[in-house]
Amino acid sequence: MNAENPLIFGEGPLQSAVGGCFPGERAVFRGRDLHAHLRDADWLDLYLFGITGRQHTPEQLKVLHAIWVNTSYPDARLWNNRVAALAGSARSTGTLALAAALATSEAAIYGRQIDIACADFLERAQQSTQAGANLDDVVRDELKRNRSIGGYGRPVARSANDERIGPILEVAARQGFANGKHVRLAFAIEEILLNGRWRMRMNYAALAAALALDIGLTPNEYYLYLFPAFLAGMPPCYIEASQRPAQTTLPLRCSAIDYVGPDRRFW
Amino acid sequence: MTAPRLRTAIWNEEAASGDPFTAESCYCHGYDVFGEILEKASYPEYLYLLFRGEKPAPATARALEILAVALANPGPRDPSVHAAMAAGVGGSPAAAVLMAALASGAGVSGGAREIFRSMELWQTCGCSLAAWQQALHPSTEKSAGQRRSVWPENEHPPGFAAYSPQFALPVRQTLAALSRVLSADKLAWLHSQREALEQLADSPLAMTGVAAAALTDLGFSPADGEMLALLLRLPGAAAHALEQGRNGIRHFPFFTIDIPNDPGPQTGDSYGER
Known part of the structure; x- marks a missing residue:
């Protein structure tokens, strides 16, 4: 057997710098004693400490809390929330409903796939312009490579204003984050996209990513921070569906199927 | 309305x-x-009909059946089955067991996304060694500026073994069995050019690579193939999880841990130091 095989190095005790528990005694969380050092922690601060290894200021946490709060929509028609509602309608468990709905939030047209791409683009655009590139060229190049820019336009209302932008900007302004370099960049990109032939407005994803980058999160950290972003809107959808008679949430008749496949045929 | x-x-x-x-x-x-x-219809025939919209030829259905058997149980050491057992041993709901298997069997290293990426390579490179050479060693310039994905980057060439130094016998047997019933182009070419491809990839062919070639020959898109790979690997995860649930938590490995930055027992409270 090859002694260089990483699987052999992986054998033996689990090497971990993120922590572990000593039942009946204590727990370690990223090098700190959870119950001695972190017992009063704000949950979001602890969550971010787990992701980044850094603690955040109350002002930063207020903005990051507000990013979650202002996109929590208990609307069971929304695709991810619908998963929670349908699970409630079918009398599944609450945890299964919410876990599946959160996993669904890693969508390509909204949610986590957009979020990480958007944060990554803003970071690259910031670096490019700082190195002397023209922002118009950066935007044009991105559209050429990837056809769209996550965080601009919306799946259900491409050119509509995003109702979440005003409230989150107001919170950001109060905490001193409304004018960071990534926020200014996000607005400058919107101006280019609005004035060009694309007619796309900035949506919440771009502004939220910009605020998080200004707070110091990397795109990967931002992606993990956002995991529970839609969560608060989901339990109400599950609960309400659970309270209706079973299977009566969003029912479809046989005639609702708009069949466009082959005619009747025989095996 | x-x-x-x-x-x-x-x-x-x-x-x-x-x-x-x-x-x-x-x-x-x-x-x-x-x-x-x-x-x-047999189950593989119905599965094929659902995904491809047509009744399969007998050889096609048989190949899908062979693939389904090959993928059905990667064994209890596989991360997806290990995850399912970890859920099953604690008495989590059956759906949580399968969700655990799906999440851990979905990745770019040994999972369904690796099959997706390997199928993309088959679509791009087909049966051209020159194209494989280029695809397995892409220039960094090509990937610069591409939209960041939620999926991690490849740490080994998709379809090839991450660590194994040799072409594993079960992979060899699966490739041979599929090649005997499916005379279509990719599998046959893989069978004849395997060693050349392994040299290019600098690692032996893996089960993900055989599955990707077979699924491509069967006419599935990478998205179809990824979904089928997730589905077809669930039976083993389910059976092992049920077994560990019956065996109980005391018989399931727990592992020891080494925490190099363990502060040791503490008495004070210092939360708020930033």
């Missing part, structure tokens, strides 16, 4: 008289499911 309509080319139903919510007949791509398919 306009009633919502669900557009599909897969499924049609006729309602029972007097009950618009109960189907009396169900048709899959035009075939009567309960009136005909139920007794005439």
